Amino acid sequence: MSEASLLYTTPCYSPVGDGAMLIELGQGIDATLNERVLQLETYIRNLKVAGVIETTPAYASLLLHYDPDQVSFDDLQATVSSIHLDELPTDRKRYGWQIPVCYGGEYGEDLDAVAEYHHLTSAEVIRLHSKGRYRVYMMGFAPGFTYLGGLAEQLHTPRRDNPRLHTPAGSVSIGGMQALIAGVAMPSGWQLLGQTPLATYDPQRDPPFLIAPGDEVHFHPVNATEFKRLQKAAAKGKWVAEKVSLND
Amino acid sequence: MTRGLLVLQAGAGTTIQDLGRTGYRRYGVTGSGAMDPLALQVANCLVGNPFDTPCIELNIGSADFRVTTDSLRCAFHGGDFNLSLNGLPAPVSTSLRLRQGDIISISSARQRIRGYLAVEGGFELEPVLGSCATHVRSKLGGLDGGPLEAGQELVCLETEAPARKEVSLPYELHPKTRRQFRVILGPQADRFTAEGIYTFLNTTAFRVDKDSDSLGYRLTGARIEYIGDGNIVSDPVVPGCVQVPASGHPLVLMADCPTTGGYPKIATVISTDLPDLAQLPPGAEVSFRAVSLEEAQAARQKRRHWLAELPNKLITLP
Missing domain, CATH: 2.40.100.10 (Cyclophilin-like)
Known part of the structure; x- marks a missing residue:
């Protein structure tokens, strides 16, 4: 399996209870995929999206903890979907x-x-x-x-x-x-x-x-x-x- | 000199808790906080505290305290504990003004096992990573990161409790025991067979296993059928997530759960219902019902309004 095939073409969004959204960018353990997760996390943190309380990145996915009184799941998904994953800044501090x-x-x-x-x-x-x-x-x-x-x-x-x-x-x-x-x-x-x-x-x-x-x-x-x-x-x-x- | 409450005796797992820790999950730090955050907030409301003020959490076990300050106001709420003051019965879910030397005793609980002692003004505590919540496993928060022990003294921030009319929670607002818990399916419901999901939602009596604690509730009864080898690449989890390990017996993650897990999750218990699950002791029977995200969030909003209105609904005692 090539590295690229671990990345989904479009991310998968699912609710984890009523206060968190899981964004799955792919599957498996892969450095490119994991770096993409962290680039997206950094980008979302810098955006300071109203209602996003905290982020938990993992191997291939990112969890956004949010306050549904401030932002709905659908609006949050729309915000994240509008981010061009291929154009995320790659100069994250490492x-x-x-x-x-x-x-x-x-x-x-x-x-x-x-x-x-x-x-x-x-x-x-x-x-x-x-x-x-x-x-x-x-x-x-x-x-x-x-x-x-x-x-x-x-x-x-x-x-x-x-x-x-x-x-x-x-x-x-x-x-x-x-x-x-x-x-x-x-x-x-x-x-x-x-x-x-x-x-x-x-x-x-x-x-x-x-x-x-x-x-x-x-x-x-x-x-x-x-x-x-x-x-x-x-x-x-x-x-x-x-x-x-x-x-x- | 202001002091506060001397711990004379405290059952296993008696800890300082608040509404938990935020902002360090990406480094592996769990939220922890109260097992029943609703009960903690009600206890705080009864003594006029901000709702997130740290309280003493009792888990099944009993505890006795002696007042070492001139006077203090406290309230105990949650669980089916009994309260006594200097050996005489005292009301729960009611604010009480205590004097120096008073001994407040809380008996052990049977059917609802989490209770909160709030003190007006709160205790003098040093937050760690933004919270006073105790997480015993990582020695975080509370007093030295551990449970309360006999001989420890909690210092009150208020020097004395001015005399005023006390308040009580009206009977109709007391919590009722819940047996069926609402869940949102996912995020890995596709890792289970249709039969597995049917079993999860239609088993009328999973039983809370004795091997359950503040990290998670193990449920015995039916086995949930999953697809594949039952492992996933670790992904983030939150309290309420229902993991199904290889045994097929569900594990509902609770307040002190890890930040990530490697088992597929069939569903997540909604935040409004999780405190009621946390109240149940080993041996209790539970079942689950799937709801939409909209229904879950409507319940959450209703709960928020209920809490916001609570100060106006308390009964003022003569």
Whole structure:
């Protein structure tokens, strides 16, 4: 299937209850399609449409939360339909992030099992995971949960049969063809490869969120000593990840 | 020194809630807020607060508080909890002026399980990401992001409650238990067989499973037949969305639900009816009826007018 065929010719609009409109731009996991979702989101936010309260972008769709006392579903659909999707501004601000990860051991309890599953060494799994270039397709589920596409095919791994009841904030894991950074401690069935000292979400820090949907993520391995040092810095509000603009 | 309410005892899941958080869903932050936002607003109305003032939410369990300020005015509304003041029965859905040392006790509920204690002027709380709503899973809001515990003290913003005539909610405006819930079909109704949709709308008694909480209500009973492998690429969800996971048993998302989900959604419970669903305990029987978006929005508007008129409808006590 070519990339273009994932995009619908015209978006699909449907109500999600009486206060939200789902705009589906296509189906599947595809960078072009996902970028289009975020371009449309940025455009609608900049339009400041009366009655639109909030936007939730996902892989291939965008949810507009609206107040029906201020704008009707039909008027909102008409407004969005009149936007030329092929002419949306493409200069949306995007950033790249260099993120430290401590792999294996107590930080990534499934590293060895994932290596065994693929008949690789743990070092090869670390190399494959940390040389990847990942796109943030979505932040969802819980605060700071960063869903990444771009996992090397050799690392595609089914989720665990028995989900763990507790995985720490900062967990770096994989599930199926996706990779993930966890923003808060949660139960999880994903395979834990490591942990980052970076807090993708910290309500005490300004801004509380660093990474945004559409950004690019790179990982680099750090040892446990370095992890602990960075974790202390992060507790004081330091970012402990490098940020570069991708717009130049 | 002004203080307020000392928590003597609080049942599991007693939290500070308001009308929820807006603006951070794109980073994965759920709206959370009151399970029954209507009851929270009525409680606030009874003490003359802005309707979105943070209140104490009780979930099934009981709670006891001691007044540690000179005087305060409060009202408890929602659920079938019983109220007592210094060991004697006290009226619910009625404003009460309490004095220092008074002990207010709220019994546990059986048939309608969410209740709200509003205090005139509200509590001194630090909003996190624009709201005081507690989301325990992400340690957000309330007092330190967690449920209330014995020994904690909530500080009142009003130094005292001036004496005035108290008000009460007229009996005919008390909530009634709803068993049938209106839904708007979609957005993935096409991922279900015609029989699946028929089963969803014509099963007279789904049962609220014991494994239900503020994230979602699991319903047992009939299985909903879906098309394909029962997974979709994750898309945004809101409270009220009825997801159908591989088991075929529907899960109705509630106030604390995630922002996105990977299961197809057969329908969404309308915002006017969701608070009534949130009141039901495990074991309750429910059914669903499809309505148009127009009917759902008309119900929403009627509810808004009802709330706007509410201050004029309260009974002033002698």
